[in-house]
Amino acid sequence: MVSHYEVLGVKFDSSLSEIKEAYRHCLLRTHPDKLGGVKISESIDINAIQDAYRVLSDPDLRSQYNKEVTQVQKSSGYVGTGDGLDEYSLDSFEFDATKLEYSMDCPRCMAKNGFALHENTLEEHADDGLNGGFVVLSQCCSCSLWLKITFQLAVEENWKTD
């Protein structure tokens, strides 16, 4: 599903004036007369553009829409590739040996243990990262912040000497 932001080609945090500008631009592109009779894109849907603008230009509708978008992303677990997310090493997490859980206070909303990762979660969801390490994406339990958490597995292996 194409989001209203994608329709207008604006960012999630674009200002109202940027959205107005983008809307004007989109309308021009769909209007054949303005381009010497040449339609630039057949795929641009005027209704989608107007709908996107109607929602994004209204602060109330926009904040409601943002919540829905975030909810969809949460439930599908979709956060893209993690590019652009702040990166934290698992070394900066505290390890609870009884719960086998790593935790860290959220750097944005300061929630106590906003980020908590069980050892099993790490094993199941980790992807290969740089330098033989691993990376896992995690979201704060009380705000919408996502972080990229990097770590090395099997630390004991490194201690072996031949």
Ligand SMILES: [Zn+2]
């Ligand atoms: Zn948070």
